[in-house]
Amino acid sequence: MTGLEALLDWFAAGREAVEESDRSAVLDARLRALPREEIFLYVKPIDNTQVRCVARRAEWAPGAVTAAVFLVAALCIITAIVPSTTILAINHRIESLKEQKAFELNELRRLRSEKAELSSAEKLEQYAGERFIAPPAKAMVYAPPAKSTVASLGAR
């Protein structure tokens, strides 16, 4: 095979060979290889009155029908399944979101409770007492003398 033409010839030869083999398989008195001998022709009358013309379908028709059937079936199945599946998935999503919302709301309540507890007057007073109100050292406390106290040098 030296070129495209040769390849096509090769394909054509193959096809001819196939057709030849098909023809040979058919028991036919009309078509056969003629030997190099004398030919005697016998004529047989053929009654064509009984012959009917049968229309030949295109080769692609069965495949197309099959494909169409499959397509329609697939569409039907998809039409039937997809919406319900989608709804199912959405419902599941909604339910999970609801559950998450309930959980988050519960967490919010818990945190509000904790916050209220931490900011309660009792706690704030406790923090203030612990951190900011330290009792003064004894040395820092100055006790003023009583009014009745009179300065006197007699004791010295």
Place this chain on the structure above:
Amino acid sequence: MNQRQQKLGSDRRAVIAAAVLMGLALAVVVKLLEFQVLKHDYYAERGRRQHLRDVRLPALRGEVLARDSHPLAISIRTESAVVNPQQIRDPEFFARVVAPALGKKPEELSGPLISKKQAGGPGASFHIVARHLTKEQRERLVPLQRTFPIHILPDARRDYPSGVTGAHVVGAIDAEGDGNAGVEQKLNEELKGRDGLIQVLAGSRQDRFITWTKRDSLPGVNVTLAIDRVIQHSAERFLREGIEQAGAESGTVVVLDPRNGEILALANYPTFDPRRERPTPAEAAARHTNIAVQIPCEPGSVMKMITVTMGIDSGLFRPETPIYCENGAFPRPGRRAIHDVHRYGTLDVSGVLIKSSNIGVAKISLAAGPQRLYEYLKRFGIGDRTGVELPAESRGILRPQACRDSRDRNCWTPASHEYIAFGHEVSATAVQLARAVAVIANGGLLVQPHLVIAKSRPTPDGREVPLPVEIAPPKRVLRPETAITMRRIMERVVLEGTGKAAAIPGYSAGGKTGSAEIFEDGRWLNRHNSSFIGFAPVANPRIVVVVTLNRTPKLGGVSAAPVFRKVAETALRVLHVPMDRPETLPEVRAPQPKPEKPPVLLASAEKPAPPQEPPATPALVGPRVPDFRGRPLVAVLREAASLGLPVETLGRGVAREQSPPPGTVLAPGMRVQVRFGLTP
């Protein structure tokens, strides 16, 4: 022959067999008839109950909020682990495996399980293994559910973030989730909402096949209270300190907004911790004893406020009307004498209240008559429930004035109005007293004390739908001018009279002390129900405070008045009420002008004037007026503002004249007039 006999025998056997079969079939038919026709409903119901079960889905209890929307009580969804003890074959093995997962000791679990398993009965098929599971506990329990019949059920925990603060207002709930004190009990139906129902289709082994919601749960109503957390906490702290200092057994403080009746604080002692699921007996007793609304006690001298108000409002007396106070003993024929603590000669009506003279108010009551006194007591709400949202409120004790017949003992005696005038033979709760003081404080309107200021119901989409709150509108029971007059007189009680310890630095205050000695088991105990009722500031009162200390050896002016001062001072600061007095109370006592010789009045008109004590010089409390002369307007205004002096300016330029002169102590209600001029 033999063949015939055999045939006959065979036929007989066949007939017997057929009869037996027919009998059996008939029995089946009869039984079927019983099942399907006669007892159809019964068996249908049993079958339905076996396969269809209702599972309760508890509604989330509503929140109780303070007026600043901070939660005072809030519910949080949790889970609890329960078992059926009858389904546990070996409780000890169960306890050994499950207890470590819950952080408990095995004997804590096995003991109740064994006892319930052995006891049997309807109550023995349910046992709570652990309530309010933590996340870790749940994670450890779930794998054990494959081995043991442990059920994890939804539950809810009630948190009280403020702890002891406001315990008697908020209340608590019991193990069943129902309120058993405070607002939790009173508004239980609204707070708990409506439980939902889940229907379960189960197999014969109670395996759940299908579950669906039969009824959605309706969450409880959120309730916002008028309680201010800071005022409430301060009231509780100062009450506790006051009780310790006075040696009292119990006490209560109520802080009320006189303009609308909102209760800003309600404190009782002893109190309890609502967070404690198993309270001590003392705490359980305190939980069910809300002194402020449930325990009425004799008000004592604070009732004189109503008597004097009656005298002035009815037009029989004026504040300056003199009353002879019999020098401390008022004998009447056939009755016990009425005594005063101190001997007073003639006092005017104001002085009667300021000095708290029993004889003076008894004479006012005598002049007005029992009918009028009863009418005014009812006007002030004595003997009627206030309608506050707390359980088991007492109406106090006020017997009917008119007797039904001669045998009726539950009515006033001929002398009752003399004793009721100074607070005996009558009882009132602290909330009732607060409502009565509010009449004076708000200009003569009887308001309904209430705790709830807003309600709302949460919706599934996260919003809140407001619900109406029904509060009775204020009712006028007193002329405004009488109320204002009474405010002035009650201010003098604090400045000059028995309530000096109630004076608030920076604010004007009015009030009345009360001390009712307790008579028990036929003798006087030398113990008092000491109280102080008051309001502040005097010109436009924002708060009414009632302090009651029970069974204290000290009188109200010594024990209850200091508590009033501390609570009122805190409340006024929290409410951002501007000061109307200097923060430091001056020690100067200005001499009071000598009153003119009073005319003799009432029962003592024919008696000779007894020797009178020299009139006491009341303390004239107020800032000293500085010398404004020579100063510009701005400087005058600045200094006046710093001293809290009301100033009236005339003209412009530099201050030339002022009235009153520099150095004068400015009496309450007076103002300084300063004239300005441009030329020297």
